[in-house]
Each structure stands twice: as C-alpha cells, then as structure tokens.
Amino acid sequence: MKKTVSAILLTGVFAAMPAMVAAASQEEAKTEPSKEIVLNKFKDNWMISLEGGVDFSLGRFDSHADFGKRIAPVFGLNVEKWFSPVIWLRLGADYYGMKGAALWGNGMSGEMLDNTYYKQSYALITPALDVMGDLASLFCGYRERVYSPILYVGMGIPVAVSGDGDIADCVNMGMRGGLLNRFRLSDAWAINLDLRFDVFEETVAGEGNHAKTLSALVGVTYKFKGRGWNAPVVPVVAPVVGKYSDAEGDALVAQLRDANRKIADLEQQLAECKNRPAEKIVEEQAPVVTVYYNINSSELQGKDRVVLKAVAKAIKANKDTKYVITGYADSETGTAAFNAKLRKARAERVYDALVSYGVSPDQLEQKTSDAKLDRFGSYILDRAATISPAK
Incomplete structure (x- = not known):
C-alpha cells in the first residue's frame, strides 16, 4: 500500500514540475506572524x-x-x-x-x-x-x-x-x-x-x-474590555528565481528519467499486488469479559467485582469449559520489568476473585501477554485483564 501511494505522489510531482519551473520567475507574497507587540490604544488594557x-x-x-x-x-x-x-x-x-x-x-x-x-x-x-x-x-x-x-x-x-x-x-x-x-x-x-x-x-x-x-x-x-495584545502581520516576499542554467536543466532531465524508471517499477509492483490472492484474516475470538485497571495498578474496583461475580456464575454453569485469564499492561509507561510484574498481578487478581466466587481452579488458566489488547485503540486500553474460553 505504501509503495502504491509513493507511485501516485511521484507521478503528481513530476507532472506538475513544468508548471513549477514556469512560475519560478514570479514573486510570491507570504505573511508570517511578527514577534513584536503592538502597543494598544490608550483606552485598552x-x-x-x-x-x-x-x-x-x-x-x-x-x-x-x-x-x-x-x-x-x-x-x-x-x-x-x-x-x-x-x-x-x-x-x-x-x-x-x-x-x-x-x-x-x-x-x-x-x-x-x-x-x-x-x-x-x-x-x-x-x-x-x-x-x-x-x-x-x-x-x-x-x-x-x-x-x-x-x-x-x-x-x-x-x-x-x-x-x-x-x-x-x-x-x-x-x-x-x-x-x-x-x-x-x-x-x-x-x-x-x-x-x-x-x-x-x-x-x-x-x-x-x-x-x-x-x-x-x-x-x-x-x-475592562480591550484586554489582549496583538502582533502585526509582516509581509514577506520570496526572492526572485532566475532561469535555469544548462547544467541545472540537464540535471533536471536526469532526475525526470530516474523518476520515470522508478514509476515504471512501482507500476509493475502495483500490478503484481493486484494479482496476488487476498490474505485470509483469522478473526481472534473475543474475550468473555475485559477488566480495566488504573495506571500502574492491579487493584480491582467495586464495579469490577460485581461483573466478575456474574462471570463466575456463568463459568460454573459451563463446567466442561476451561477459561484463560490474560494480563496486559501498556508499553507506553513503566519499564519492561515492571510491566511484566504488573501483567502477572492483574491476571492473578481476576483469578483470585473468580476462585473466591466458587469457580474451580481446574477451569482457570493464567497467562500474560505483551501484545496490544486493542490494535486500533489507545494504549490506555491495554491496562486490563481478559477472560476468554480456552482454544
């Protein structure tokens, strides 16, 4: 996909280059904010x-x-x-x-x-x-x-x-x-x-x-009104660019030829991508429940215990099914060693709570994962533990 986008961008850039060369001799007016402060009127401030x-x-x-x-x-x-x-x-x-x-x-x-x-x-x-x-x-x-x-x-x-x-x-x-x-x-x-x-x-x-x-x-x-301060906008005129020399023109021609070769190569890669069979995406089994924790914490909240009590009731009703408790931690905060301990502690808290609510330890398995829990969400969503049926 990245190569496809690159090909499109290169094509657009070099297609527009003649127009850019023709406009190079014209002045371009720009503005930039001044670092000076305008002294307001006496009635202000x-x-x-x-x-x-x-x-x-x-x-x-x-x-x-x-x-x-x-x-x-x-x-x-x-x-x-x-x-x-x-x-x-x-x-x-x-x-x-x-x-x-x-x-x-x-x-x-x-x-x-x-x-x-x-x-x-x-x-x-x-x-x-x-x-x-x-x-x-x-x-x-x-x-x-x-x-x-x-x-x-x-x-x-x-x-x-x-x-x-x-x-x-x-x-x-x-x-x-x-x-x-x-x-x-x-x-x-x-x-x-x-x-x-x-x-x-x-x-x-x-x-x-x-x-x-x-x-x-x-x-x-x-x-009183008239409270702020304003800075002037100073016009900036771009320098006038003259005609290209012969050497510069030859260099541009060489760049265009090189770009055309790259475009041809990218077009070939794009054609190969179109003919490539689509990859099969295996949907991961969604967890039964996800318990979210505060940053750097493995303590369960009262609302989480209410949810886990209901989950324990459902697990006990399916005695032939084993469940895996997986502990996660976001990789944006903390050291690798600390996050490893935190993942284990989060899984243990859920395990202990389910056992205390009558779930047989034989139905439960604990593990940790350093993967992202939600590939498209915020890293905050990785501060969690999940309960999923064993495969």
Missing part, C-alpha cells in the same frame, strides 16, 4: 482591583509589643493601566492600620504595656503610584497564563488620619515594593496575593526613625 489584608509594624520600638498587637488591617483600591504585556502603572489609595509600641510619637495612648513602653495605634491614608513588571512575560514571552508573578516598586504620600493620643498634621513620603501574585480566573477576572514592604518618612511615626511595615493582601481584579 485598563483594570481595577480591590484588596484587603493585614500589615505588621516594624517601627523603632514595635519589637517591644507582642506579635499579635503589631498586626492591623490594610485595604486598597487601585486602577491599573497596561502599556505592554511586560510593564504598566498602578494608581490607587491604601488604608494602613499601624499598631505597635512607643516611647513617644504619633498614636501613643496613655495605656502602658508591661515593659514601660506605651501602646501605639494610628491610621494612614496613602495615595500611591507603582511601576509594575510581569516577570513571566519578560523572560518567557507573552501569553495568557494561569499564574503571573508581578514585581513592583512605587512611591506614596502617607497622611495620618486617626489614632490614639496626638496625631501630627503633616504630609509625608513613602517608598514601597512587593510581589503581586496574580491568578487568572477568566478573560475578565483574576485574584491576587499582594506581598508588600513599605518604608515611611521619620515624621510618619514621629519616633525619629523610619516606620516600616510588611503587608499581605488578598484581592480581586476586573479587566
């Missing part, structure tokens, strides 16, 4: 995020407060604009609760802790602007991913808005950086795990040292 979590204060005296008394809530509302799949900006505002210990400074209450330090509690509203970069798109190229690690750095303007004791009325500066872990739910929705570190000016805490926090926030992001 916008999203909004809402997040909330906790922060942990790392101020000058905060280590003198218990761990749990340094944890406070933090919330954020942000708008993001992507300029490319790699880089974009995030503008938003965050609410920080700040808790810890102090000897002086903002939010110091009159409540003294056990170690002569005072309880400290105040809150900040911080408008901030972040520059963000998608590490996966930067190093592995752009595509839609389930998970995207996004690194960012930014600046904020923390303003103290409430707290215990006196609150300094001032506008401050802050720096921050973090890792935004974004998990894609659909084209429009994603969830985030934002891990952040903030450093505020000395005047924020009023302790003569920079206030610092670690934050962990969980949030949800909605992407």
Whole structure:
C-alpha cells in the first residue's frame, strides 16, 4: 500500500514540475506572524482591583509589643493601566492600620504595656503610584497564563488620619515594593496575593526613625474590555528565481528519467499486488469479559467485582469449559520489568476473585501477554485483564 501511494505522489510531482519551473520567475507574497507587540490604544488594557489584608509594624520600638498587637488591617483600591504585556502603572489609595509600641510619637495612648513602653495605634491614608513588571512575560514571552508573578516598586504620600493620643498634621513620603501574585480566573477576572514592604518618612511615626511595615493582601481584579495584545502581520516576499542554467536543466532531465524508471517499477509492483490472492484474516475470538485497571495498578474496583461475580456464575454453569485469564499492561509507561510484574498481578487478581466466587481452579488458566489488547485503540486500553474460553 505504501509503495502504491509513493507511485501516485511521484507521478503528481513530476507532472506538475513544468508548471513549477514556469512560475519560478514570479514573486510570491507570504505573511508570517511578527514577534513584536503592538502597543494598544490608550483606552485598552485598563483594570481595577480591590484588596484587603493585614500589615505588621516594624517601627523603632514595635519589637517591644507582642506579635499579635503589631498586626492591623490594610485595604486598597487601585486602577491599573497596561502599556505592554511586560510593564504598566498602578494608581490607587491604601488604608494602613499601624499598631505597635512607643516611647513617644504619633498614636501613643496613655495605656502602658508591661515593659514601660506605651501602646501605639494610628491610621494612614496613602495615595500611591507603582511601576509594575510581569516577570513571566519578560523572560518567557507573552501569553495568557494561569499564574503571573508581578514585581513592583512605587512611591506614596502617607497622611495620618486617626489614632490614639496626638496625631501630627503633616504630609509625608513613602517608598514601597512587593510581589503581586496574580491568578487568572477568566478573560475578565483574576485574584491576587499582594506581598508588600513599605518604608515611611521619620515624621510618619514621629519616633525619629523610619516606620516600616510588611503587608499581605488578598484581592480581586476586573479587566475592562480591550484586554489582549496583538502582533502585526509582516509581509514577506520570496526572492526572485532566475532561469535555469544548462547544467541545472540537464540535471533536471536526469532526475525526470530516474523518476520515470522508478514509476515504471512501482507500476509493475502495483500490478503484481493486484494479482496476488487476498490474505485470509483469522478473526481472534473475543474475550468473555475485559477488566480495566488504573495506571500502574492491579487493584480491582467495586464495579469490577460485581461483573466478575456474574462471570463466575456463568463459568460454573459451563463446567466442561476451561477459561484463560490474560494480563496486559501498556508499553507506553513503566519499564519492561515492571510491566511484566504488573501483567502477572492483574491476571492473578481476576483469578483470585473468580476462585473466591466458587469457580474451580481446574477451569482457570493464567497467562500474560505483551501484545496490544486493542490494535486500533489507545494504549490506555491495554491496562486490563481478559477472560476468554480456552482454544
């Protein structure tokens, strides 16, 4: 059959060769996808995020407060604009609760802790602007991913808005950086795990040292329409091929003669195949039942035991017939030694089950086979054991 197809293909190729030579001097326009990214319009690739979590204060005296008394809530509302799949900006505002210990400074209450330090509690509203970069798109190229690690750095303007004791009325500066872990739910929705570190000016805490926090926030992001990225299609013009030289023409003629000889030989083989008597195909006897197993397993399932119980009843009703149990394993997974043990174990499990249901061992024979159980099916169908009447 393969030789027949080869003959047909060769005939078609060399029959079309004159037309190919005549068209060789013409230009052929092709297109190929560009590896560049088109920057979308300004109205595209916008999203909004809402997040909330906790922060942990790392101020000058905060280590003198218990761990749990340094944890406070933090919330954020942000708008993001992507300029490319790699880089974009995030503008938003965050609410920080700040808790810890102090000897002086903002939010110091009159409540003294056990170690002569005072309880400290105040809150900040911080408008901030972040520059963000998608590490996966930067190093592995752009595509839609389930998970995207996004690194960012930014600046904020923390303003103290409430707290215990006196609150300094001032506008401050802050720096921050973090890792935004974004998990894609659909084209429009994603969830985030934002891990952040903030450093505020000395005047924020009023302790003569920079206030610092670690934050962990969980949030949800909605992407407005105009979400994807497109690449341009760049036209590619094939080079112009000139006329063949005499030497090249002679070589083509020689190739045609050789091809004609091959075609004649294949036509003769085809004629011989037509006159050859058809082979008789002996149909193999189908098994009584086939038990399928999970990959690398020889354990019977509950449904299989129900089937085997019914098969045992039929075998006991035919006491004069012997049955062969054959174990199989797919050759696509596992080593040859492991598959040999697996075939034997699968046959033994079926044998043991039938004997336990009252079948006489004299009616049963076990063997294994490394052949394919289903020549036209998936190799998954080879993970089985069959029960067939003995020949």
